Amino acid sequence: MAKIVTFGEIMLRLKPEGYLRFFQNDKMEATFGGGEANVAVSLANFGMDTAFVTKLPDHDIGESAVRSLAYFGVDTSKISRGGDRVGIYYLETGASQRPSKVIYDRAGSSIASAGKGDFDWEDIFNGAEWFHFTGITPALGENVAELCEEACAEAKKQGLTVSCDLNFRKKLWSSEEACRVMGTLMRYVDVCIANEEDAEKVFGIKAEGTDVTGGKLNHDGYVSVARQLKERFGFKYVAVTLRTSISASDNKWAAMLSAENDTYFSKQYDVRIVDRVGGGDSFGAGLIYGLYSGMKDKDALEFAVAASCLKHSIEGDFNRVSVDEVKTLAEGDGSGRVQR
Amino acid sequence: MAKIVTFGEIMLRLKPEGYLRFFQNDKMEATFGGGEANVAVSLANFGMDTAFVTKLPDHDIGESAVRSLAYFGVDTSKISRGGDRVGIYYLETGASQRPSKVIYDRAGSSIASAGKGDFDWEDIFNGAEWFHFTGITPALGENVAELCEEACAEAKKQGLTVSCDLNFRKKLWSSEEACRVMGTLMRYVDVCIANEEDAEKVFGIKAEGTDVTGGKLNHDGYVSVARQLKERFGFKYVAVTLRTSISASDNKWAAMLSAENDTYFSKQYDVRIVDRVGGGDSFGAGLIYGLYSGMKDKDALEFAVAASCLKHSIEGDFNRVSVDEVKTLAEGDGSGRVQR
Amino acid sequence: MAKIVTFGEIMLRLKPEGYLRFFQNDKMEATFGGGEANVAVSLANFGMDTAFVTKLPDHDIGESAVRSLAYFGVDTSKISRGGDRVGIYYLETGASQRPSKVIYDRAGSSIASAGKGDFDWEDIFNGAEWFHFTGITPALGENVAELCEEACAEAKKQGLTVSCDLNFRKKLWSSEEACRVMGTLMRYVDVCIANEEDAEKVFGIKAEGTDVTGGKLNHDGYVSVARQLKERFGFKYVAVTLRTSISASDNKWAAMLSAENDTYFSKQYDVRIVDRVGGGDSFGAGLIYGLYSGMKDKDALEFAVAASCLKHSIEGDFNRVSVDEVKTLAEGDGSGRVQR
Amino acid sequence: MAKIVTFGEIMLRLKPEGYLRFFQNDKMEATFGGGEANVAVSLANFGMDTAFVTKLPDHDIGESAVRSLAYFGVDTSKISRGGDRVGIYYLETGASQRPSKVIYDRAGSSIASAGKGDFDWEDIFNGAEWFHFTGITPALGENVAELCEEACAEAKKQGLTVSCDLNFRKKLWSSEEACRVMGTLMRYVDVCIANEEDAEKVFGIKAEGTDVTGGKLNHDGYVSVARQLKERFGFKYVAVTLRTSISASDNKWAAMLSAENDTYFSKQYDVRIVDRVGGGDSFGAGLIYGLYSGMKDKDALEFAVAASCLKHSIEGDFNRVSVDEVKTLAEGDGSGRVQR
């Protein structure tokens, strides 16, 4: 009986070694990852009883995806098996002025083809307290969007807290489609996670004075975005991640949390990037952990930012850090001295 | 202006290192291959002016597939660009009693979605003398089967020799579909390559007294299969590969050629297998080379068998051997003494 | 509530890549394994609800050992955490006339230092039906031998079937010690697994006419060994694995099962070895699966031998095969033809 | 009929993995590279019809060098085959205060032993519009210097633009030899590429106020160098690359172009270095592309600097970037945000 449930797609991630460009040699790192799966693994690593729900084919590749989650103690018993393929994303890691590059090959995956009979939400949420999904899941198709709504409705019925990371992906759907579908789903959501682009691209909500490409960020703008989101959808919390991309090797990383009574801006970290994919997901997981475990809002935010700061130093989609490690950083030791 | 043209799919081949099972570690060998591409590379390695025709997406993965062919000097100028994805096959290399395992993930590939406008066969065949395809290509879909027929018709119109390897794949179509489509295409074919199972599974033509699983092979049976094929479709040549599978590590390998006036059985090789995928394709390429370059039928057969024998010692789909290397083996030196 | 419980040590296995000698280069394969853990993983791969019980340190290396089991769905919830270190064994893979080599560095491991309070056998066996251990576990020390007896006594009290693989290790104890301790433990055992050397080295029970180094094996001798074992300890089943070591690269592999009413000799397999470590454990797991799932005695034996035959083709201690794969081989297809 | 032709040596590049020192382990990355070959590959990646001219041995190592170029679509049909060996350079990648290290082993290579009969320049330049070489080529020996002059003369006769990167290598010749030979060749050159050291070391032309080791660079000095070069040799363009080496890990990178009517200084990039070998060549290729494709002088310069900035983030001698990628950076997005 998992306490936290996440729902979405887990993909095969194919990445050339190190900084090599695609097919620069004949080896690929082959691991698994995907927004909601990443959140589930993070939470399991924080010691939370977490289940990941998806659909995966009934062959060795699908089974390997399942095992990649079981390895961390994620509850995989609610995963539906069937369908044709595991979605894939190709990832090339950038450096300096050369950006990382993602090529998706996820059409036709088992979860993208899933339907009503695949999930028994009443059973899945039995005993659970939190449900998390991201904007990627409903973007997989109308059928999956319906599954999301089913899940949300049942979650609210059973009294779960619902969180959603907007996670807009322009390759999956248009802003119009996103706005329509996400608008409906937001009615069930208590905790909304976003970056400035998401809010604008999904709901047309803008923060003035911010130029993402140029790397300038504007605090007031984010407060304004959060306020608008809360007004439109009634969220209890809106969290916005604040990335300043100096280059593919160096980013600044911080976040804002608009809580019920106050808005907090976290510390900002100067990050030397090992792997930034999954950075947003690790923030989401940190925030869920913080709020779920009863931290003060400000502490939950700092925990979330520290967790995702550490993620940037770890290869792969999954954030392989413990609560102790996150707290050590959140409480101020980012000196990186050897721990013997 | 390539002299030999092959048409089909080139896929991304994802294989764990060595004898590892799928995802036993987090690395995959990522190379490219596929029946007709393998034939094209073999022929280029034999010094032939060869073009490979397919459709590939206009992104880095598609481009890498193109380059993997250009590396060997295959003419890639007739490849159509567009569509969504590069087909994939996952391969696990067996050993001893554990068989190799292939999982296909090729649905929705660019070539499987190709249509009439993608190829200008009149231009493609301009100056060419030989056209080769396999039974996999038309099995990709009705649209591709039509492209095959278009190609065959134009090839015959321009006076090319046409060869086809039956290559039945039960995951792609049923015997009924295969029989209907391939029956039509065979009218254009001069040189038919098969193994006993292909003939039976596609056309219901059986050779008595052969038990593939048990490893017994029967010469008379193969003569009978070849005769039936020639009678039904008017082939000039029928070649049948004869594999005796002792285990995933050891095979015996030979072939038969039913030529216009006589039938020949080749030497049989005891093969320690490094990688048997592409073994049949390397035979086809060897036979095309032999016949095209004017060898005697018997010599062409021995060349083809020696070429494919060597393929079994080479990693990857592609047969990386020269005419000299094949001839050395075909003429009798299989001792494997170091060449200094 | 696992149905099958195994108890013992899981070690870090450090092996140079391929056939390299120790430290021939600066890389090691670092995986986990150990007799009873190997059995647990095999059983989990056969779909059985299996728990592994041991003690492991409360640091990242210990946690990684736990995860290596959770990956396969083994229940790790009964593992005690604490103590100082994960035991290690260094393995060098032999080839041809050069034998594989094992160097143990397991003294002082957490399980070797475990004591009474570490395991609540009543709870552990709640709902279970089978308990398995090997002669390695009690050889770790008097304290661990006592834990074994505690476990055995509780297992019998709760009505579990108890199986034991004698697995004599001369580096861990003398024959005299082994005889004394194992003699006591055998009173609880229903199914005894051994090879000829084990029976002789532990209990002084000999089979005439067998010369292990020379590779000759003698059926009557094994029947005699099994009979003597059953007479002395009252086992329901005695299984003996029969390895003929031609070289480090080639073995013959078979087994004998002395059941309640009859004695069976299995098929013999000619094995090209990829990794023979864990071969005996995979036999034990196969036998437990066969007997537990209600196969006929003869079929259980053939299943066990086929499972362990396949293990020899797989890298690592763990047998990564499914019931279907084992049955395909046990039912006669060892041809190793590609499965597409 | 390639439009652009480059002439020089392609060597085997042997590099330990990552930041390892020579033979710190027993693996080497084995790729190919060399000034003019690097330019040819860059141009092919920009979609230009480019041929590389050299001489390579008629064995597998020579053939592999050819294929490494064909992979990118470089026209290799004009490469002469014969001679004894492929030149080698050993490369160790530095980090922080530890510099990268190059050890050449190129004496006796096929191209260094090439002579009059090896190249038919009239045929090679048939249909071409641009010829490029560097100061390394004539430094290989008097015979190769003569080949350079032959090539230059024929190029001018056929109306090609000629570009040359001075590329002084003190291990290959003295400043005196370089001055004599290069002085002669410069008469044919339209576009001269250099860094400050080259101009001084080859022609004794100095820029005041610049201390390369200390990292200070002086704009006026470079203008002065360019002016002197143009006055002495009548170049239409002089381009000078401006590297500020902070450490082996961090450089600043910019360039200057002295065009017919004006002198331009590019943006300066802060570069985190992955591999700086080939940085100058990628600048040359970018400049040729820009000028050849009709960009404005300033834009050509920015294109060249952006192209070479990206090269520093790519492993290997070859610049694996597209025109689109270069333009995105040249037009201002160096933020390194993930491209999805």
Added chain:
Amino acid sequence: MAKIVTFGEIMLRLKPEGYLRFFQNDKMEATFGGGEANVAVSLANFGMDTAFVTKLPDHDIGESAVRSLAYFGVDTSKISRGGDRVGIYYLETGASQRPSKVIYDRAGSSIASAGKGDFDWEDIFNGAEWFHFTGITPALGENVAELCEEACAEAKKQGLTVSCDLNFRKKLWSSEEACRVMGTLMRYVDVCIANEEDAEKVFGIKAEGTDVTGGKLNHDGYVSVARQLKERFGFKYVAVTLRTSISASDNKWAAMLSAENDTYFSKQYDVRIVDRVGGGDSFGAGLIYGLYSGMKDKDALEFAVAASCLKHSIEGDFNRVSVDEVKTLAEGDGSGRVQR
């Protein structure tokens, strides 16, 4: 007859590749290292005749440790063979805010179990001029502390200079134990190497105004620590390394030398870290080299700091640099320009 002798433990160092966390994949880099062994290798690389003294098991792993030293020309003839195991340390390389992590598994190693009969110090020091050890060696156990004192006494008797790096390890002993044992040993020591934490943690000697975690360092404080150490133990030299840890990726690195008549502070280097383990040891080796070879005190300090600065750019415990390389840096060229 080695001139310089170091005494301590050499361990197996197991490190995941690159920045991977423990067991993130199934490969480990397996090399050897340890404080005094690192010093011995550094000195051998500086061309000094150096012996390393330890005890290692008489099996392949022990032999490999010996060979890892012989590779660099370290005299291994005084190594005692016997005992049970080679100590191990697991190392995970940090990045950005994530610290490196060390897990020791060294209890029960051969050297930790060594006793009186294992070393003939009179013979070992025959012809030697310098003896070096660190605080780790006596911390291995009372028996090893006694061996240290025996060695020190004999060294002084034979007139050797004795140096010691305090190297406090809280996992090995308490401050109280360290103070007692080290206090005794310091009587023999001429050159004491420490960092601020060592002096405080071993002897309770504090430098005011320094906050290691926060990264601030205070020169006066270090002068005070050195003075106190010299007063208490009569050292001729006290050297203190000054690390400012900005993150696991970036450190500032400098040192102070309190010589007989004056105190010197070195240049400070901004270091991009490849591997900082062994940084302190490489400083010690540089200082020994400088003082032993008769450099001026200030030059010896700069040599030591430059040597250890370079170590941070090199994988593994051992500092693989030559005297020339160190001098180039110490004399001012840290620009990292390629050396061709």
Added chain:
Amino acid sequence: MAKIVTFGEIMLRLKPEGYLRFFQNDKMEATFGGGEANVAVSLANFGMDTAFVTKLPDHDIGESAVRSLAYFGVDTSKISRGGDRVGIYYLETGASQRPSKVIYDRAGSSIASAGKGDFDWEDIFNGAEWFHFTGITPALGENVAELCEEACAEAKKQGLTVSCDLNFRKKLWSSEEACRVMGTLMRYVDVCIANEEDAEKVFGIKAEGTDVTGGKLNHDGYVSVARQLKERFGFKYVAVTLRTSISASDNKWAAMLSAENDTYFSKQYDVRIVDRVGGGDSFGAGLIYGLYSGMKDKDALEFAVAASCLKHSIEGDFNRVSVDEVKTLAEGDGSGRVQR
């Protein structure tokens, strides 16, 4: 003062991983090896005090070659430093019917350019008892042949036993040159090692009835070759290795020793080949060890054959086996059972 001295070339050996063809991927195994160096390493592994004499460049690649020998305890103090390059050989490992392939790139190496002043043979042989070289060394050039004769003359003067492996390399010299030079050198030789081809190709001495390619070997023929060699040159011992090459994967391996009073044929081993390069050298080393250490002739032969049998199972040129391992095999245990 080494007891055994070998003289020759040590080369860089560049080999693609596993069974890959040249440049099939971009990695090479980069190790060192060469006939006489291989013998020196073998002998050092047998515990003999052995020196290797050669000339190597005074740069990092040369130093790495030196260290590769020092690693095994070979005395490298007599190696001359200077010259331009380390010779190279490219090696591709064959399998099944595909032979291994060697491409030499050794012209211009330091040892091939060595001259009179490079070696002080009187000093080198001071205290030595055995000198070994092979036919490759004099084949490097007239200058090196002269060095060989100098060495041989001094060795005889100081009373050393001299052994020579004929080792004919057709790429280095013609049979005529070899016959002339080797004929002269043989006057100094006591122990001659050859294979049938060597004797014929160098001295025109034939054994009837043997067909190397076909794999048939004829005992009488070898006796005849040995007798002829002894008659012509007065050798005390002639040893001939007997390889039956079934394929690149499987060989039979044995040898003959014609001693002073009798001729012995060894056991024959069926070898699964991991790496057969250096097989002959490991035989030579085994024979030298056996004869030098006073074994009976027959035992020395069996030791030599067992040693070289084991070499075939080991990657790299060097035979990494101990005397114990060889004796275990020579005395009959080739079963390859795991050694725990």
